[in-house]
């Protein structure tokens with residue numbers, strides 16, 4: 001649990017960097033890698049709305065581009081006050097690099113929710129399906 005609280009703190013820190021002039025909806029994410037490192041990310045919007053990158057993918061892409069191969073857990077927080085769950089695209093990207101771990105969420109009441117990827121993204125399409 002201590003590790004998850006640490007991950008949530010990092011996600012909140014990253015949320016401060018969210019670039020959201022269009023939605024004003026700020027999201028922060030932090031991933032824990034199998035090697036024990038933490039990488040953070042925020043959402044980064046764009047005048048061409050579709051070019052927006054979610055916080056979860058920002059954090060994940062930072063980790064993978066630094067040589068990480070697998071993440072074990074991901075924490076997500078937002079400015080909404082409520083639990084914020086990854087969008088469909090992020091669920092697919094998370095599934096590529098996370099096998100067994102947990103997703104950790106916190107709302108503005110300090111309540112923490114921990115769920116398995118399989119709970120919010122069952123029957124996913126993976127590289128095993130390609131062979």
Ligand code: THU
Nearest residue numbers: 023025027043054055085086087
């Ligand atoms: N967003 C995230 O960064 N992560 C989520 O889990 C949900 C949505 C961002 C995308 C966009 O910048 C804003 O939130 C509103 O959709």
